Amino acid sequence: MVEGFLMTEARAEILNRIRMGLTAARAEEGFCYPAEVSGEQVGIPPIPQSTALVDIFTESLESVGGFVHRCGPGEGDVAIQELLKELQVERVAHSGVPPGLEELLQVEAGVSSAQWGIAETGTIVLTSDEEQSRLVSLVPPIHVALLREDNVLPNLDEALVEVYRDNPADMSRAITWITGPSRTADIELTLVVGVHGPRQLHVILEAAQ
Amino acid sequence: MKAPLSPERFESQAAEALNDTQLQDALQKATGLFAEKRGAAVDACEEWDSLREHARLIKEHTLLHLDEYLENFAAQAEASGVQVHWARDGEEACRVIEDIARNANATRLVKSKSMTTEEIHLNKALQVAEIDPVETDLGEWIIQLAGETPSHIIAPAIHKSKEQIADLFVEKLAIEPTTEVEELAATARKSLRRHFAEADLGVSGVNFAVAETGSILILENEGNARMTTTLPKIHIALMGVEKVIPRFADLAVFLRLLPRSGTGQKITTYQSILTGNPRPSDEEGPNQIHVVILDNGRTGMLAKAVTRQALNCIRCGACLNVCPVYQQVGGHAYGSVYPGPIGAVITPQLTGIEKTSRLPFASSLCGACRDACPVGIDIPELLLHLRAEIISRQSRLSARIAFRMWAWAMVKPWRYSLSTNLARAFPFLLPVGRWKVNRSFPGLAPNSFRKWWKDSS
Numbered sequence: 001m002v003e004g005f006l007m008t009e010a011r012a013e014i015l016n017r018i019r020m021g022l023t024a025a026r027a028e029e030g031f032c033y034p035a036e037v038s039g040e041q042v043g044i045p046p047i048p049q050s051t052a053l054v055d056i057f058t059e060s061l062e063s064v065g066g067f068v069h070r071c072g073p074g075e076g077d078v079a080i081q082e083l084l085k086e087l088q089v090e091r092v093a094h095s096g097v098p099p100g101l102e103e104l105l106q107v108e109a110g111v112s113s114a115q116w117g118i119a120e121t122g123t124i125v126l127t128s129d130e131e132q133s134r135l136v137s138l139v140p141p142i143h144v145a146l147l148r149e150d151n152v153l154p155n156l157d158e159a160l161v162e163v164y165r166d167n168p169a170d171m172s173r174a175i176t177w178i179t180g181p182s183r184t185a186d187i188e189l190t191l192v193v194g195v196h197g198p199r200q201l202h203v204i205l206e207a208a209q
Numbered sequence: 210m211k212a213p214l215s216p217e218r219f220e221s222q223a224a225e226a227l228n229d230t231q232l233q234d235a236l237q238k239a240t241g242l243f244a245e246k247r248g249a250a251v252d253a254c255e256e257w258d259s260l261r262e263h264a265r266l267i268k269e270h271t272l273l274h275l276d277e278y279l280e281n282f283a284a285q286a287e288a289s290g291v292q293v294h295w296a297r298d299g300e301e302a303c304r305v306i307e308d309i310a311r312n313a314n315a316t317r318l319v320k321s322k323s324m325t326t327e328e329i330h331l332n333k334a335l336q337v338a339e340i341d342p343v344e345t346d347l348g349e350w351i352i353q354l355a356g357e358t359p360s361h362i363i364a365p366a367i368h369k370s371k372e373q374i375a376d377l378f379v380e381k382l383a384i385e386p387t388t389e390v391e392e393l394a395a396t397a398r399k400s401l402r403r404h405f406a407e408a409d410l411g412v413s414g415v416n417f418a419v420a421e422t423g424s425i426l427i428l429e430n431e432g433n434a435r436m437t438t439t440l441p442k443i444h445i446a447l448m449g450v451e452k453v454i455p456r457f458a459d460l461a462v463f464l465r466l467l468p469r470s471g472t473g474q475k476i477t478t479y480q481s482i483l484t485g486n487p488r489p490s491d492e493e494g495p496n497q498i499h500v501v502i503l504d505n506g507r508t509g510m511l512a513k514a515v516t517r518q519a520l521n522c523i524r525c526g527a528c529l530n531v532c533p534v535y536q537q538v539g540g541h542a543y544g545s546v547y548p549g550p551i552g553a554v555i556t557p558q559l560t561g562i563e564k565t566s567r568l569p570f571a572s573s574l575c576g577a578c579r580d581a582c583p584v585g586i587d588i589p590e591l592l593l594h595l596r597a598e599i600i601s602r603q604s605r606l607s608a609r610i611a612f613r614m615w616a617w618a619m620v621k622p623w624r625y626s627l628s629t630n631l632a633r634a635f636p637f638l639l640p641v642g643r644w645k646v647n648r649s650f651p652g653l654a655p656n657s658f659r660k661w662w663k664d665s666s
């Protein structure tokens with residue numbers, strides 16, 4: 001009861017401080033909202049559609065130490081198996097079947113899908129509505145993500161439009177953007193990968209039908 | 210034991226830093242590299258200037274409507290199951306967080322990097338309440354183990370060499386001696402995993418809070434913030450009132466500015482966009498999310514445009530890296546949670562001018578910070594504003610007399626030449642004692658320019 005009261009009091013007081021503080025400024029205000037903040041407005045060069053996007057995505061992701069493997073339509077699962085074999089990985093967790101924490105700490109690789117890719121930055125986007133486990137792409141030392149080529153978007157603006165639903169209640173509760181392996185430069189600004197998250201990020205890019 | 214750092218002793222702390230050769234090496238290397246990477250990233254981004262201008266406009270607009278946007282944000286967050294708390298000051302914020310922990314019988318807490326939690330001295334408050342906070346960002350963890358405070362907004366342990374860190378790990382964690390940075394980082398990975406797995410509670414900061422959707426965003430490179438916000442059953446996010454932005458689409462601007470300014474990256478490795486409590490069908494994630502909205506002096510900056518702009522800050526750290534004073538003295542010399550140019554302007558406003566009046570003078574007003582700032586804060590203008598305020602308050606008698614005399618002398622040519630002749634005859638009268646402590650004073654020329662002009666023509 002008391003706590004609740006204090007909280008409303010704090011809220012009212014902070015909002016009141018804001019209104020008092022802004023009285024004068026608002027009186028002379030001529031501000032309106034910058035009409036559009038889309039990529040076009042701020043002069044982000046348009047990126048050509050289709051195949052070029054995939055190349056830009058690949059280049060962007062590789063520049064931050066991620067790996068991209070391309071495969072034909074419908075070959076994604078096979079490509080994942082081959083990659084895991086090549087990496088000599090045996091214990092694997094899948095994001096569709098959330099493993100227990102102890103198991104997760106033991107596995108060598110986590111496999112997930114990615115709902116979108118962003119060419120501008122080489123980013124993959126994972127949503128909690130699609131990926132049951134958020135930890136499979138984080139805890140194991142290797143993360144392998146399957147992304148369909150036709151889900152590669154040109155830039156951040158379009159990715160924001162895709163993950164945004166008109167009603168916030170429809171948005172995935174946790175949307176994770178991942179660009180390359182986990183990294184730190186906290187010791188003498190020396191780059192080290194895999195500090196808390198994966199040391200390696202592999203994106204299997206599956207061609208569209 | 211060394212006296213705790215204090216903004217009141219900026220000069221002596223700075224002098225100490227200048228004599229610390231290890232620190233000088235570390236600072237030079239780090240600030241140089243940061244500035245270089247930032248420069249390259251900015252050069253490669255053709256639309257930089259328009260992005261910056263957009264960001265400034267969005268911030269300015271948001272601040273002028275801060276009450277509305279905060280209420281929108283809180284309403285959206287609450288509608289999606291998040292518990293929103295408001296805290297007038299740091300103490301109140303600490304109490305809110307302690308109460309959440311106590312109600313849940315939580316004693317083990319992991320934290321991801323957040324300058325705002327540093328600002329309210331959350332760790333100290335938690336320890337008093339017998340809750341054990343563990344920092345999980347590598348840099349923060351290092352300084353927690355060392356019992357120190359961050360010396361940089363985005364690279365908290367920037368002042369330490371790898372040898373010092375290795376010694377610290379050997380002492381505290383009993384590892385085999387090593388100076389391999391990889392091994393030191395691997396030690397962190399291993400040691401902190403247990404803490405993540407066992408924690409009841411995760412505390413994070415917030416980079417952006419979106420009014421339109423009630424989402425909070427956390428940007429990071431390591432993955433510890435993802436762990437902190439996914440593994441423990443309770444997540445508490447602390448944000449200053451100024452973190453709110455109006456629309457989801459506005460993120461496109463800030464997500465491009467912050468990483469480039471901070472580390473020279475196009476984008477940070479991880480962006481967590483968290484909107485509401487996980488659904489019943491979500492198998493992972495906390496079952497309680499709390500957002501604590503903190504004032505702690507911020508609303509006091511709203512009234513004047515010159516001070517309000519400091520609330521644009523997105524804590525990228527760029528102004529620290531380009532500042533010739535920070536480059537020389539490092540973060541600890543400032544004796545405040547926020548160091549560097551932005552620290553010199555917000556600390557006095559957040560904590561009061563009395564004990565921090567040295568900070569606005571810790572600048573050469575060169576303007577490098579203004580040029581680097583991604584949200585267009587005119588830091589030198591703000592420094593001058595604060596200096597004026599400090600001087601008018603202190604209003605030292607000697608200074609008042611000196612400026613009166615100056616004003617008297619400057620209005621008539623004969624008075625001016627009288628006073629320069631006097632100064633030439635009695636140089637010890639010049640009030641330059643303090644000036645000469647760290648600089649040489651060349652003295653006055655034997656003859657005045659006017660005399661020379663007269664004689665030679």
Ligand code: SF4
Pocket residue numbers: 470521522523524525526527528529551578581582583584585586
């Ligand atoms: S004042 Fe500007 S440059 Fe400095 S930390 Fe804030 S946003 Fe970055």
